[in-house]
Amino acid sequence: MINREWHLLSRPVGWPKPEDFALVETEVRTPGEGQVLVRNKYLSVDPYMRGRMSAAKSYTDPFELGKVMQGGAVGEVVESGAEGIAVGDHVLHFGGWREYATIDAKHAVKVDPEAAPLSAYLGVLGMTGLTAYAGLLRTAALKEGDTVFVSGAAGAVGSQVGQIARLKGASRVIGSAGSDDKVKLLVEEYGFDAAFNYKSGPVSEQLRAAAPDGIDVYFDNVGGEHLEAAIGSLNQGGRIVVCGMISVYNNTEAAPGPRNLARLIQTRGRIEGFLVGDHFDLQPQFVQEIGPWIRSGELKHRETVVEGIENNLEAFFGVLRGDNTGKMIVKL
Numbered sequence: 001m002i003n004r005e006w007h008l009l010s011r012p013v014g015w016p017k018p019e020d021f022a023l024v025e026t027e028v029r030t031p032g033e034g035q036v037l038v039r040n041k042y043l044s045v046d047p048y049m050r051g052r053m054s055a056a057k058s059y060t061d062p063f064e065l066g067k068v069m070q071g072g073a074v075g076e077v078v079e080s081g082a083e084g085i086a087v088g089d090h091v092l093h094f095g096g097w098r099e100y101a102t103i104d105a106k107h108a109v110k111v112d113p114e115a116a117p118l119s120a121y122l123g124v125l126g127m128t129g130l131t132a133y134a135g136l137l138r139t140a141a142l143k144e145g146d147t148v149f150v151s152g153a154a155g156a157v158g159s160q161v162g163q164i165a166r167l168k169g170a171s172r173v174i175g176s177a178g179s180d181d182k183v184k185l186l187v188e189e190y191g192f193d194a195a196f197n198y199k200s201g202p203v204s205e206q207l208r209a210a211a212p213d214g215i216d217v218y219f220d221n222v223g224g225e226h227l228e229a230a231i232g233s234l235n236q237g238g239r240i241v242v243c244g245m246i247s248v249y250n251n252t253e254a255a256p257g258p259r260n261l262a263r264l265i266q267t268r269g270r271i272e273g274f275l276v277g278d279h280f281d282l283q284p285q286f287v288q289e290i291g292p293w294i295r296s297g298e299l300k301h302r303e304t305v306v307e308g309i310e311n312n313l314e315a316f317f318g319v320l321r322g323d324n325t326g327k328m329i330v331k332l
Contacts (some may be wrong), residue, residue, distance in 0.1 A: 004309055005068045005098030012053055015250045015320070020053075021313055030079065034069040036108055037079040038091060038101045043123040044072035045306075045315045045328040046156075050249045052123070059275055068096040069317040072127060074111060074118045075332075085110065092121050097312050097332055105321045116294070123156055123300040123327035124294060125287065127276055131243060132160035134279035135285045137168070140217045140241045144169035147211055149230055151175075152180035152221030153195065156327035157243060161219045162192050163299050170217075174210045176203065176226065178322045185325065189300055204229040214238075222247050230257040242273040249321065252256055302326030 001027045009313025012020045015141075031037045033101045045159045047073060047181050052063045063069050077089045085091065091108040095101030123129065136142050148165040152158040153175025162173045175195040186195035194210040203225045207215075216238050218230035232241060248255040264270070275296065285328030293299035304324035306315040319328045 001100065002026075003028045003098055003100045005096065006051060006309075007066055008063045008069055009065065011055055011062075011065070012050075012250075015049070016053065016251075016262045016317070018313060023313075027101045027168060028112045031081045031102050034036040034080050034092070034105055035081050035102055036085050036105050037076050038073070038075040038093060038095065038103065038108070039078050040075035040095075040099055040120055042074050042119045043097055043312060043330040043332065044126075045312065045330060046071065046128075047244055047246050047249065047317055047319055068098055070094055071098045071133065072122050073097075073101065074121050077079065079106075088332070090118060091279050092126065096297070097309070098192050101185060108285075115132035118326075119303055119305070119329050119331070120294075122329060123303060124160065124299075125262060125290070128327055129160055129290055130279065130283060130286050131156055131276040132157050132164060133283050133290065134276060135241050135243050135274055136161050136164055136217070136219060138279060138282065139274040140219065140239045142168055142170065143196065145171045145175070147172040147176045147213045147214065148217045148219065149176075149211065149233070149234070150219045150221070151198075151230075152244070152246065152322075153177050153186055153190075153192065155221060155322075156324075157223050158219070159186075159190055159301065159326055160299070162186065163190055165217070166191050167298060169295060172211065174207070174215070176206075176222075177206055180217040182325060186304075198226070202229075206234055209331055217241070220245070221330060224248060224255060228260055231258050231263050233266045234263065235270050236267050237267075238267055238269040240269065242271060246320070246322075303329050305329050305331050307331050 010020045074092045083331045093108045095103045103210035148170045150158045150161045154177040172193045175192045178200045182193040186192040196206040207229045214235040218240045221244045
């Protein structure tokens with residue numbers, strides 16, 4: 001069988017370009033002992049992938065040139081050489097942007113398509129949801145009555161952060177997004193108390209209007225102007241959690257840091273970065289708590305679905321532009 005998969009050909013400088021990538025045909029490899037062959041049904045498209053296209057030292061290895069790009073996927077097992085996983089089972093894995101993946105069974109996690117749509121295991125029930133849960137509740141140490149500000153709030157992680165904060169007793173939840181339609185979605189569907197379009201004016205001014213009494217927690221997905229504005233509105237003992245900084249991912253020169261860091265002295269505030277991989281111990285608790293909220297409709301989620309592996313690259317560019325509402329998924 002012929003397989004199609006995306007390779008990184010060259011390391012992008014600034015914004016990635018189509019010529020940095022190639023959709024390549026390869027032969028499907030028969031699984032050996034302890035391996036399974038998966039026909040992927042959904043692929044995950046995430047902002048962090050931009051960082052892995054660089055050779056700079058980071059928290060994980062960069063993508064290798066001329067090889068398949070790694071990423072989350074969920075699909076059906078069509079051949080199995082492993083005990084405990086049978087043909088017809090559905091699994092979540094990290095085998096990358098390709099139609100078929102032959103992987104070690106120890107790196108595959110069985111999922112139930114009857115309990116939730118398969119795509120949900122890449123988003124609200126997967127790494128995306130756990131990122132929101134761990135970052136807000138463990139790293140930010142959310143307390144009942146906190147005022148919470150989330151940037152990139154209509155995205156896959158941000159939309160979950162705001163809703164979890166509300167369900168956990170935050171007194172006020174504020175979000176920023178890049179369009180008026182997304183602002184409307186945050187308030188009317190996700191239950192944010194206030195939201196604003198960061199393209200409509202200075203973030204600091206809009207944040208002060210939305211949170212006149214300041215903020216206790218800032219969940220940062222954007223960086224840049226948003227981070228400086230959050231520091232300016234931080235209350236005493238406030239916490240800033242850095243999940244992502246999509247505003248600087250494609251910069252070719254170092255972005256200037258916030259000019260008001262001295263305010264952390266006055267507020268006794270703190271800024272802390274985190275990676276979801278350090279918090280997988282929370283997975284059982286996360287599923288136990290999030291599952292009922294999803295079933296009851298208290299926690300809502302959206303997906304932006306792009307059809308066909310040939311459109312994977314455009315889906316990725318869309319994430320960098322902020323085109324997606326909720327989780328970006330490619331359906332094969």
